[in-house]
């Protein structure tokens with residue numbers, strides 16, 4: 001598996017990267033860790049005559065927790081999400097989810113920006129970003145704009161990002177309450193058969209607010225407002241959890257593939273969501 005010939009660019013700033021994107025239009029594509037893009041190029045499923053490596057752009061890196069807001073540069077690796085103490089304190093669900101992505105070798109190089117920009121329904125970060133109600137910052141020739149993670153995903157590999165825009169950073173408010181990321185996969189290093197991100201805030205023994213998103217159960221991540229609503233105001237008991245699972249099953253749309261038939265995936269989704277709710281509630 002050898003990719004077709006391409007020219008390699010390594011700009012040192014966002015502006016320089018945007019200039020190469022502008023110059024070559026559809027023939028150019030940015031690369032972050034390359035752990036999704038390079039396999040696609042080797043399989044000849046992606047033809048990229050001009051590859052723009054973002055590795056040397058320092059302004060795309062780093063994690064800041066400031067004034068109740070978490071900001072993560074697009075080129076921050078999944079390994080850095082796991083090892084950054086400020087982030088682990090502010091949003092432990094990030095570490096819990098990142099540890100379930102692939103294996104250490106992939107996580108040392110794969111980035112949060114590449115994971116969310118890719119648009120692969122199997123990627124874990126997009127659903128988590130929807131659960132956290134994250135904001136994506138995109139920079140293009142006409143300036144900078146912000147898009148909510150909940151509005152970003154349109155179909156498999158199709159997002160709101162324009163071809164000439166670069167995702168520069170991701171931000172979200174420090175979440176309140178208990179958090180849990182639960183994932184079922186066939187083996188270490190596999191993508192999810194089903195995964196659930198859950199955040200629950202508890203006040204006086206009741207669910208004060210809830211956020212739930214599911215991964216790899218549709219052609220986009222699924223933010224299930226109805227599943228969350230089924231828990232709010234309850235004591236998070238068995239009936240409320242059953243209602244949340246029923247609501248979630250109404251929102252997902254899995255297809256049969258080598259991870260199993262549709263009914264199996266729905267069953268796994270229910271089990272995974274229940275586990276994530278139970279764990280988030282125990283931490284709330």
Ligand code: FAD
Pocket residue numbers: 029030031032033034035036037038054074075100101102103106109110111112113114115117118122123124125165166167168189190191192
């Ligand atoms: P790249 O591969 O470089 O880019 C991916 C796409 O995003 C490309 O289209 C690229 O043009 C675009 N892009 C990248 N950065 C930007 C940017 N800043 N602005 C605009 N567009 C951008 N992922 C999971 O979530 N869960 C898993 O379980 C999992 N298992 C894996 C197992 C293996 C064996 C491998 C090889 C990968 C696995 N991955 C998994 C994918 C891995 O996490 C990738 O690293 C990640 O999805 C893409 O990140 P990247 O930095 O490598 O991006």
